[in-house]
Amino acid sequence: MLDHSFTGMGFISVGLMGVVLLVILLPIVYRGAQAYIFTETIEHRRFQNEKFQRGDAQELAEEYRAVKAARLPVYEAIEKFEAKKREWPKDKKREFRSELKAVKKALHHLLGPAPGEKTPVLMRQQFGQTRWDRAQVKLHEVLYREDWVEDPTGQTKELVQVFVPRVDLFKGTELEPMFEYTEKNVELMLRPKLTFYWQFLIDRSYDAHFFGGIGPEVRGTLLLTLGAIVFAIPFGIIAAIYLCEYAKPSKTVHVLRSCINTLAGVPSIVFGLFGLAFFLNTLKLTESKSVLAGSMTLSLMILPTIIRASEEAIMAVPFAYKEASMGLGAGKWRTICKVILPAALPGILTGIVLSMGRAAGETAPIIFTAAVSVGDKLPLTEAFFAPSQALPWNIYNLCSEHEAVDSIRHVQYGMVFTLIAMVLLLNMLAIVFRARLHSKTKGV
Amino acid sequence: MSTQKLTKDFIFDNKKTHLSFKDFSVYYGDFQAVKGVSGAFPEKTVTAIIGPSGCGKSTLLRSINRMNDLIPVCHTSGSMIYEGLDIYGERMDVVKLRQRIGMVFQKPNAFPKSIFDNIAYGPRLMGIKNKAELNEIVEKSLTQAAIWDEVKDRLHKNALGMSGGQQQRLCLARALAVEPDILLMDEPTSALDPKATAKIEDLICELKEKYTIVIVTHNMQQAARISDLTAFMYEGNMVEFDTTDKIFTNPSMKQTEEYITGRFG
Numbered sequence: 001m002l003d004h005s006f007t008g009m010g011f012i013s014v015g016l017m018g019v020v021l022l023v024i025l026l027p028i029v030y031r032g033a034q035a036y037i038f039t040e041t042i043e044h045r046r047f048q049n050e051k052f053q054r055g056d057a058q059e060l061a062e063e064y065r066a067v068k069a070a071r072l073p074v075y076e077a078i079e080k081f082e083a084k085k086r087e088w089p090k091d092k093k094r095e096f097r098s099e100l101k102a103v104k105k106a107l108h109h110l111l112g113p114a115p116g117e118k119t120p121v122l123m124r125q126q127f128g129q130t131r132w133d134r135a136q137v138k139l140h141e142v143l144y145r146e147d148w149v150e151d152p153t154g155q156t157k158e159l160v161q162v163f164v165p166r167v168d169l170f171k172g173t174e175l176e177p178m179f180e181y182t183e184k185n186v187e188l189m190l191r192p193k194l195t196f197y198w199q200f201l202i203d204r205s206y207d208a209h210f211f212g213g214i215g216p217e218v219r220g221t222l223l224l225t226l227g228a229i230v231f232a233i234p235f236g237i238i239a240a241i242y243l244c245e246y247a248k249p250s251k252t253v254h255v256l257r258s259c260i261n262t263l264a265g266v267p268s269i270v271f272g273l274f275g276l277a278f279f280l281n282t283l284k285l286t287e288s289k290s291v292l293a294g295s296m297t298l299s300l301m302i303l304p305t306i307i308r309a310s311e312e313a314i315m316a317v318p319f320a321y322k323e324a325s326m327g328l329g330a331g332k333w334r335t336i337c338k339v340i341l342p343a344a345l346p347g348i349l350t351g352i353v354l355s356m357g358r359a360a361g362e363t364a365p366i367i368f369t370a371a372v373s374v375g376d377k378l379p380l381t382e383a384f385f386a387p388s389q390a391l392p393w394n395i396y397n398l399c400s401e402h403e404a405v406d407s408i409r410h411v412q413y414g415m416v417f418t419l420i421a422m423v424l425l426l427n428m429l430a431i432v433f434r435a436r437l438h439s440k441t442k443g444v
Numbered sequence: 445m446s447t448q449k450l451t452k453d454f455i456f457d458n459k460k461t462h463l464s465f466k467d468f469s470v471y472y473g474d475f476q477a478v479k480g481v482s483g484a485f486p487e488k489t490v491t492a493i494i495g496p497s498g499c500g501k502s503t504l505l506r507s508i509n510r511m512n513d514l515i516p517v518c519h520t521s522g523s524m525i526y527e528g529l530d531i532y533g534e535r536m537d538v539v540k541l542r543q544r545i546g547m548v549f550q551k552p553n554a555f556p557k558s559i560f561d562n563i564a565y566g567p568r569l570m571g572i573k574n575k576a577e578l579n580e581i582v583e584k585s586l587t588q589a590a591i592w593d594e595v596k597d598r599l600h601k602n603a604l605g606m607s608g609g610q611q612q613r614l615c616l617a618r619a620l621a622v623e624p625d626i627l628l629m630d631e632p633t634s635a636l637d638p639k640a641t642a643k644i645e646d647l648i649c650e651l652k653e654k655y656t657i658v659i660v661t662h663n664m665q666q667a668a669r670i671s672d673l674t675a676f677m678y679e680g681n682m683v684e685f686d687t688t689d690k691i692f693t694n695p696s697m698k699q700t701e702e703y704i705t706g707r708f709g
Contacts, residue, residue, distance in 0.1 A: 248516065320553035324615070327511060328566040328622060329543035338565070343556055 025420070032417020035410045036200050039132035041190040042067050043112060044197075047127055047211055052203065063191060068115070070188035074107065075114055077178035084174050099169055103142065107182075110138040111189060123207035130211065132192040134407065139186055143179055145169065200414060204377055208402060209411045216377055218418060220291065220388035221360055224370060227295025227384065228302060228359040233352060235299075236306030237341075240348075243307070244314045245336055264304035269364035271301040276368035289387040294370020301365055302355035309351020313344035346437030353430040357423040363392040373397045391419040459486040462626060462656045463508065468522035470503050470512065477503045479680035480522060485626070485673075490648060490657045492671035492688065494664060496703065500680040501660045505628050508658065509545040510538050526626075543570065546619035547628040551635045552611030554603035554618075559586075559595050562603045562614060566622035581621050589617035590647055609640025616647065627651065629659040633666065645670050664704060668692050676700045 042063060048054040081100070085093060104114070112128035113120060120126055129135035144163035151160050167179040182189075203213030239260075247253045275297025279285045285293050317340050325335040341348075363371075371393035378386055398405055398412045405412065464484035470477045478500040485491050493501040503512065510531060512518040524531040531541060543566070555562050563582040572578060582599070586592040591613040595606070603614055612632060619627060629648075633641040648657060648670050661667050667674050668688060675685040676697075684691060684700045695701045 318553070320549060320551060321555060323511065323514065323547075323549060324553040324555065324618070325565070326514060327509065327542055327547040327549070328569060328618065329539045329541075330565075330569050331539055334569060339555055 028413065028416050028420060031410070031413040032415075032420075034133075035414025035417065036198060037194070037196050038410070039192045040195040040197070041128065041130055041132055041135055041192055043128040043190065044130035044195070045193075047130060051206065051212070052199070054199075067189055067191060070185055071111055072115075073181055074111075074178055074189075077175055077181070078104065078107075078114075081170075081174040096170075096173075099145075099166075100175075102145065103166060103175070106138060106142040110135060110142055110186075124210040127211070128190065131410065132190070135186070135190055135192070139183070142166070143183060201418065205411075208374075208404075209398065209408050210404075214391070214394075214411065214415055214418065216375060217389040217391045217394045217415060218422075219377070219383075220371070220390040221392070221419070221422070223291050223383060223388060224295050224298060224366060224390055225356055225360045227291060228298035229352065229356055231296055231299035232303050232306050232355070236303055236352075237310050237348060239303075239307045240310030240314055241336060241341075244311055245332065245340070260304045260307055264308065267364070268301055268362050269367075271297055272365040272368050275300070275365060280369065286385050289368070289370050289372065291370055291384045291386065291388050294366045294388075294390075295384075297365045297369045298359045298362060301362065302359050305355045305358070306348075306351050309354070310344070310348045313347025313351065314340060316347060317343045346433050349433045350430045350437070353426050353433065357426040357430075360426065361392055361419060361423050363396055366390055366393055373401070391415050391422075395419065459488060461485070462487040463524070463526045465524040466522055468504075468507075468520065468524055470500070470507050470518065470520050472515070473517040477680055478507070481677075481680075481682040483675060483682060483685050485656055485658055487656050488652055488654070489672040490652050490659060490670055491673040491675065492667035493658065493660045493675045493677060494662075494667050494703075495677035495683075497662075498679075499677040501675075501677045502630055504677070505630055505658060505660045506547075508626070508628055509542050509547055510536075511542075511547065513538065543622045544624050545626045545628060546622060546624035547630065548612070548616050548619055548632045550631045552608055552615050554606070554611045554614050556602065556604055558600045559603045559606075559614060560599040563618050563621050566618060570622065585617040585621040586614075588620050588651070589613045590643065590650075591617060607640070609636050609643060612636060612640065612644060613647070616644070620651075624655065626656045626658065629657065631660055631662060634662060641666075664692075676703060678703070 042060075045055055045060055046064065049057055049060050078100075085096065085100075088096075108114065108125065110128055113126065129138050140163075143166060145166055147162050147164050148159040149162055151158060165179075167176060170176050170179070197213075200213035201218055202215040204215050205212040243253065243257065247256075275293055279293040279296055280289065285296075321339050321343055322335055325339045326332075330338065370387055371390045372387040373389065373394060375387060375389055395412065395415045398408070398415070402408070461484045464482075466482045467480045468478065468482065469480050481504065493505060495501045506512050507520060508524065508526075508531070512520070520532055526541070526545070529536060555565065557565075560578075560582055563585050564578045567578060567581050572581070583592060583596075586595060591610060594610060595614075603611065606614065612635070616627075616632070633644050636644065645666065648659065651657060652672075659667075659671065671688045673686070674688045674691040676683045676691065676695075676699075678699055684695060684697045686696070690696075691700060692704060695704060
């Protein structure tokens, strides 16, 4: 009876975990993938051509000419309306002034600057909507005015949101046909096309992530993780070898082991502060935050994990191997290098890969030591001594400090998706290593 | 019970003593596992050490090539002389000692490497890097261990893919590859089936032409079949050490007789 209920509980908890994982992962994967695969507009193609020289410039110019022709009636309607407006009495003018301004602003958002307009300073104002899904939102803004009115049903006293069709507001004016035209011909004006924008992974970003990809963030994460591993592997494995093979069982070693175990549980923000205080303020490794300081901090954080994983892997090597090697006249060091480490390698690698995943995803240790929100792509030699963007920090930064995060949700989800994919990939590697370990000990 | 007097004529006249020990004791911490035993192993003979579990026979065997050094609390007293040198003396090079006195363990302990790398492990330790030379050593050792024909086509496959009996013969070949003088065997057939056991026993009989062999065994028939000399140990003492014929037909000690006839142990 107890057995059954225990099994049942086990199933329930495992099932719950699975459901939670799905509930979290599925939307992230679904929305994150939209950063890579989405319906682009001509504006996206124009941007790509202008900044990254992608696509056929001539073809694009021709397409853009057609698009401009399709857009022309919109601007002509506005011009006609404005010409008519000048003849209107003052109070009627005033009535339409702000309304017209709103329409023009919404159109600017949707299609970019009007013909003949001075090139705006902000890049996000130099182009129309690059994504079809965002274009739909902006089109709605052109067609409808958002209003807040008292609940017409009278049930609550709260204000409710209503959308007033602008076509009604401009009824009888020169602008009236423009709305219907825009709604019907928006595809001709923007030319949506499904695209696989894989360069999202390597492109730099422009204008606070309104354009481009997450290249610097991905690169920063890779550099930080790589650096952390490079620092942590030798220290970790040497420490594990010392603890397993050389240290005589004594109180000091016992205390040392407990310290390592405790370090593994220290909150990562503490490591971050330590990294700032030690590597940057005391040692003055670099003038400002840097990838070097960040990866050293991360390596300290993952060191206990690597030591423990390596220790366990080394201790799992059958004593018989050691005996056999010693019995053939090998010294201790030779035995460790030639027999124990090769046999423990899959286990050690598993530990390393798992802690790589952890290092890649940590935010707190790099806040003070390495991460910045904007930066140029530096050559590799300089990159280690300069601060860098990194996925975990920029995800946090986008959602907490970006001024218009609603317009670039796809970038945020894209970052989360990419980070998760990277960590999952690393974990999968660990699983493969573990499988190889099993097949190796069974001699298949 | 103290060390028993040994029959003097057990050492074959024409064979010189290869290894001898006197008042030799092994301690694990405070526990004395081997209690001041004395004896000698003549050259090119098979000596079997028998006795009930925990009698110290494996401990004695493993202290011959100082494998007990791996156990931190283990220490010894008395002398163990090999070619005029005290094995536990300060001048003894343990690495060289273990190359001269090879060991085959109770369970097959092939490395998780290829068959070739397993055999070449010892020679490589000695600094042999020449591929042709290694090939020769590998073939020779495997032939000596009567396993060459079975594995010559899969030398570069993982050794752990072989059967237990094959692995044990591989371990034997590995020990032979460094060309030792003495072979220590710690119950080498206890993990094997009768067929594989028979093969190992045949091998031992062939190998004694070249090597001095000391074998610890639980199996008294085995000791009777393959050994020239037999030592009977009980509770850390060497009760009787004599020719195998004498031990199994006319033991001088009552305890030996009781053990051999199966009345205890």
